[in-house]
Amino acid sequence: MDDDAPHRQPPPLPVTWRPRNIRIVGYTLAVLVVVTMAALAAVLPPDWRLSDRLGLVAIGAVGAAVLHLLARPRLQATETRVTVVNSVRTYVLEWPEIIDARMPVGEPWPTVDLADGSTLAVMGVQSSDGERARRALDDFRLLLRTRGEAEEPGSGR
Numbered sequence: 001m002d003d004d005a006p007h008r009q010p011p012p013l014p015v016t017w018r019p020r021n022i023r024i025v026g027y028t029l030a031v032l033v034v035v036t037m038a039a040l041a042a043v044l045p046p047d048w049r050l051s052d053r054l055g056l057v058a059i060g061a062v063g064a065a066v067l068h069l070l071a072r073p074r075l076q077a078t079e080t081r082v083t084v085v086n087s088v089r090t091y092v093l094e095w096p097e098i099i100d101a102r103m104p105v106g107e108p109w110p111t112v113d114l115a116d117g118s119t120l121a122v123m124g125v126q127s128s129d130g131e132r133a134r135r136a137l138d139d140f141r142l143l144l145r146t147r148g149e150a151e152e153p154g155s156g157r
Helices: 021-043 050-071 132-147
Strands: 015-017 075-076 081-085 092-095 098-102 111-113 118-122
Touching: 015 132, 021 050, 075 132, 098 132
Parallel strands: none
Antiparallel strands: 015 075, 075 081, 081 092, 098 111, 111 118
């Protein structure tokens, strides 16, 4: 965590963190795939049927959809819950369900430890973003310290 983290305030809610590099690469490649397949369909010899040409464009669209799955992850925090959107699945958690968040050196993204003993990958923050990812994880941890603590049983707070 940053040395100045104890002196920082958590970010205002709601807040969303998204990886930068994978989004740039994913969506750029998606556009490139669709444009390439459409151009190929347009310049094919006349003996190719319309269905063949549309099939090429459809293949490009499927490729773009797969790239979208890689680029869609995000981490959203609101006053009451945390939403983890990974490539295929979305998880909605209450703050007290999250015990800790960590990203060991060399790991591609952080994981959160959950109260039920399981862990969950958080692909919305990616180590390939360098300092931006470290700052996002630090901000999330600050929020976790202020929002994530559950009431003590029988405290009646």
